[in-house]
Amino acid sequence: MRKFVLIAAAAGLAATGAIAQEGTVSGAAGGAVTGAIVGGPIGAAVGGIVGAAAGTAIDPPPERVVTYVREQPVPAQPVVVEREVVVGQPLPQTVVLTPVPEAPEYAYTYVNERRVIVDPNTYTVVQVID
Numbered sequence: 001m002r003k004f005v006l007i008a009a010a011a012g013l014a015a016t017g018a019i020a021q022e023g024t025v026s027g028a029a030g031g032a033v034t035g036a037i038v039g040g041p042i043g044a045a046v047g048g049i050v051g052a053a054a055g056t057a058i059d060p061p062p063e064r065v066v067t068y069v070r071e072q073p074v075p076a077q078p079v080v081v082e083r084e085v086v087v088g089q090p091l092p093q094t095v096v097l098t099p100v101p102e103a104p105e106y107a108y109t110y111v112n113e114r115r116v117i118v119d120p121n122t123y124t125v126v127q128v129i130d
Contacts, residue, residue: 061117061127062103065100065106066117066129068102068103069108069129074110075110079095079096079109079110079111080111080112081111084112085111085112085116086125086128087126088124088125089124089125090122090124091116091118091125092123095109095111095123096109097120097123099120106120106126107119114129114130115130116128117129
């Protein structure tokens, strides 16, 4: 019965827009509900933490950052990495990043013929543009 009440309450909050659509919040809420279904209260706690981490990893950059990166010229020397470039996965630390002047929390590069926005602290891919 508790699981049903928890699920109904979470669904009601989501339907009314009470849960923010930000990646971390929605990831935490979704993870908590899924965890509660699978593992009860402990599952809810673990699911909330995992969901928050996943939600944070996929937050897209602001449109002004995407526009800036799109407007930059393609470098003459192409950079190629052996693996697929995927959002949420880090690039090799050997890839040269260019900071976004108005948003230092982002950098960009051109890898495997695609523009890529990256978290410069972790080299994690935030968005693939081309």
